[in-house]
Amino acid sequence: MGTLLFGLRHFLASEAIDDQLWDDLEAVLGEFAPAAPHETADFTMRLRPAITGLVEIVQYDVRPYPVRQMRRLIFLSAEHPPPDGVRGHLNRFAMAILAVLDLLGDAA
Incomplete structure (x- = not known):
């Protein structure tokens, strides 16, 4: 049962925390962050859907x-x-997304 639970948690994490999320975070916070207002709005809209997955994962993987x-x-x-x-x-x-990803540790 533990193996199954671990597999399900890993699957949930991989659905919410994909390469696109990491690329977007790098683009927002990295050395070559966007300067144009329309780019910042695009990144905000792309990052918002990740929140649902993070909320799901954190409730099972982070204690307290x-x-x-x-x-x-x-x-x-x-x-x-x-x-x-x-x-x-x-x-x-x-x-804030990075802070939550840090709490998840290896699951992220």
């Missing part, structure tokens, strides 16, 4: 449940900043 980190992640995913605050919001959002 990281209420503060998950609350911040969910809040940031629902926020719609004004045009002059999009870049800062995207950085905070990406950092």
Whole structure:
């Protein structure tokens, strides 16, 4: 039963945490991060769907449940900043995703 549970958790993690998510996080936080406002909006829209998968995975894999980190992640995913605050919001959002991925450890 433990092996089956491990396999299911690994499958859930691989569905939510794919190469595209890592590429997007690198593009947002990396050395060559986008400067144009339309690019930041595109990245925000691409990162939002990952939240559902992360919420699913964290509830099974992280003990104790990281209420503060998950609350911040969910809040940031629902926020719609004004045009002059999009870049800062995207950085905070990406950092919140990374914080949750760090909690997952090897599952991520």
